Amino acid sequence: MSSECWKCGDTAVIHRKYEGKSWCSEHFQEQFESLVKDTVRENDLFENDDRVCVALSGGMDSSALLLFLVELFEDWKNAELIALTVDEGIENYRDESIEIAKELCDDLGVELHIASFKEEFGKSLDEIMEDKDYGCTYCGVLRRWILNKKSRELDADKVATAHNLDDELQSVFMNYLKGDMKRMVRLGAKPAVIDDEKFVPRVKPFRETPEKEIALYGRLRDLELHQTECPYVEDSLRFDVRDFLNEMERKRPSTKFTALRAFDKLLPVLEEKFSEEDPSIRSCEECGEITSGDVCKACQFRKEI
Amino acid sequence: MVVNVVYGDEIFQVKEPETVEEAVEGADVNPETVIVEMEGKVVSLEERIEGDEEIKLINVVSGG
Ligand SMILES: [Zn+2]
Ligand SMILES: [Zn+2]
Numbered sequence: 001m002s003s004e005c006w007k008c009g010d011t012a013v014i015h016r017k018y019e020g021k022s023w024c025s026e027h028f029q030e031q032f033e034s035l036v037k038d039t040v041r042e043n044d045l046f047e048n049d050d051r052v053c054v055a056l057s058g059g060m061d062s063s064a065l066l067l068f069l070v071e072l073f074e075d076w077k078n079a080e081l082i083a084l085t086v087d088e089g090i091e092n093y094r095d096e097s098i099e100i101a102k103e104l105c106d107d108l109g110v111e112l113h114i115a116s117f118k119e120e121f122g123k124s125l126d127e128i129m130e131d132k133d134y135g136c137t138y139c140g141v142l143r144r145w146i147l148n149k150k151s152r153e154l155d156a157d158k159v160a161t162a163h164n165l166d167d168e169l170q171s172v173f174m175n176y177l178k179g180d181m182k183r184m185v186r187l188g189a190k191p192a193v194i195d196d197e198k199f200v201p202r203v204k205p206f207r208e209t210p211e212k213e214i215a216l217y218g219r220l221r222d223l224e225l226h227q228t229e230c231p232y233v234e235d236s237l238r239f240d241v242r243d244f245l246n247e248m249e250r251k252r253p254s255t256k257f258t259a260l261r262a263f264d265k266l267l268p269v270l271e272e273k274f275s276e277e278d279p280s281i282r283s284c285e286e287c288g289e290i291t292s293g294d295v296c297k298a299c300q301f302r303k304e305i
Numbered sequence: 306m307v308v309n310v311v312y313g314d315e316i317f318q319v320k321e322p323e324t325v326e327e328a329v330e331g332a333d334v335n336p337e338t339v340i341v342e343m344e345g346k347v348v349s350l351e352e353r354i355e356g357d358e359e360i361k362l363i364n365v366v367s368g369g
Contacts, residue, residue, distance in 0.1 A: 003351035012349040022349055061367070167367070215365035216340055219347060225363070242366065246337045 014216060017253035025220050032217050036068060036205055043189040045203040046158070049078040053156035053200070055147055056083040056105070056112070058097025060225055061162035063104055064218040065206060069160060070108045084150055084159075086143050087116040089124020090230060097226045104223070115150045117142060121302055125232065128305045135232030138301055145298035149289060151200045163204040166211040166242065169256055172263050173241045181274045188267055196281050198290045210256065308354055312339075312362040326350035328360055338366045 003012040005024035012022035023031065040046060054069060056062045066083055073079045085101045088094055098114065105112035118124045121142060129135050151159045168187060175184045189207045206214060219225065248255040283289070284296035291297070310317040310332040319331030325348055329336045336350050339362040343352070348360075 003349045003353075012351070013347045015349040015351040022351060025347070059367075060365075211367060212337065212340065212365045215363070216347065219340060219363070246335050246366070249337050250335050 013220065014213070018249075018257060019254075029217060029220055032209070032213060033068065033071075036209060037072065039189060039208045040072070040205050043203075045160075045190055045205055046076075046079065048076055050157045051080040051082070051155055053151040053154055053159050054081060054083045054110075055159055055161045056085050056101050057162075058085065058094075058099070058101035058104075058226055059162075060215050060218045060223060061164060061206065061211070063100065063223045064214050064221070065160060065162040066104060066108065066110065067218075067221060067223065068205070070110060081110055082154060082156065083110050083112045084147065084154065085112065085114045086146050087114055087118075088139055088143065089117050089126050090232070091126055093230055100224050100226055113150065113154060115146050117146075120146055120149075121298075121305065123305055129232060132305075134234055136234050136236065138305070139232070141297045141301055145287075145289060145296070148198075148200055152198065156200055159200050159202045161202055161204055162206055162214075164206045164209050164211045164214055165256055165260060166245070168204070168207050169245055169259055169263075170238050170241045172259070173245070174237055177237065177241070181270065185267070185271045185274050187263075194281055194290060196290050198283070198288075199281075208257075208260065306354075306357055308357065309359040310334075310362060311359060313364070322354055324350065324354060325352045325360060328354060329362065332362070334362060339363060340365055 003015060003022045004010065005012050005027055006021045007027045008024060010024035010026070013025045014028055015022040046052065052069065054062065054066045056066055066081075069081055073081055083101070083105055085098055087098060102112060116124070117128070125135060125139055128138060132138065147159060171187055172184065175181070189204050191202060215225075245256060281290055281292060284291040284299055285294050286299040286302075287296060289296050289298070306321055308319045308322055308328045310319055310328055312332060312334060317332035319328045322328035322331050325341050325343070326336050329339060329341060329350070341348055341350065342361045342363065343358055
């Protein structure tokens with residue numbers, strides 16, 4: 001016997017404990033899209049004439065985001081979409097997901113740009129890791145640097161990233177556990193913009209969407225699932241927090257939504273208290289990208305690698 | 306009745322689960338972290354299990 005969709009009685013593909021309802025494939029997809037549209041509208045994520053660059057890794061979340069935005073922008077005549085993939089240079093991992101990204105962009109008719117660590121920094125992550133023990137710190141900083149620089153060169157007004165509810169909450173808890181309040185105020189669907197023409201603002205349409213539901217949506221829309229794990233992944237604080245939150249959600253459905261809503265109430269207060277009044281944003285002495293010091297983090301790393 | 310729960314390279318045998326959720330929990334996997342397929346189709350955690358089924362779990366958690 002199967003569990004049934006509360007709307008139409010068809011076989012359900014998901015039972016959401018946090019709302020006590022089961023959904024069939026068709027009604028789940030319809031409702032998923034409508035919730036993401038709510039996030040877009042309520043946070044004013046896009047303007048009608050935006051040129052949006054989607055950060056596309058070829059993973060499920062960013063593939064689903066690109067698909068969603070292509071369909072959303074069908075009604076927005078002056079909005080444009082392009083995709084940008086960062087190739088860190090991780091053999092047997094990134095090359096596979098880049099193929100997925102290429103195929104998807106072909107199917108959807110989206111212009112894809114690929115920028116690589118090798119081209120920008122002279123070394124692939126595989127080469128960097130030959131004499132390093134930890135990768136995620138380097139990788140994150142270098143990837144963000146490329147993302148900002150390339151999307152600006154591509155004339156993008158915004159970068160859309162596939163950060164989901166789980167990612168966002170993990171960041172909230174991690175920053176809290178590390179006592180990093182300044183980083184906390186950089187969260188949100190449309191993080192406070194650094195007022196500098198060199199900075200391309202980032203938006204997160206999936207910020208209120210659980211990771212599991214994005215994966216389900218992608219699966220139901222026949223997106224390819226790239227399941228290989230990054231070889232440099234570390235057993236980090238993020239994983240402890242992730243497992244803790246998933247355990248809480250299992251025991252107490254709706255925990256994640258409640259926690260995110262609580263954070264959203266707190267965010268304006270935190271912004272008032274912890275946003276730097278006059279952030280000392282200037283150009284990096286070495287690369288010209290924005291930084292709050294003399295030399296940006298990416299350039300500091302560039303010397304170490 | 307025994308249900309085979311396939312998760313990556315591993316197979317867990319779970320005895321007498323009444324629902325998909327019980328089968329997932331029986332394999333010591335948090336249902337929050339997976340999508341479940343039975344006979345190639347996605348099923349909800351509330352789906353009842355009546356025979357010797359095989360279910361496949363797909364990990365949805367980022368970073369492994
Ligand atoms: Zn339905
Ligand atoms: Zn620099």
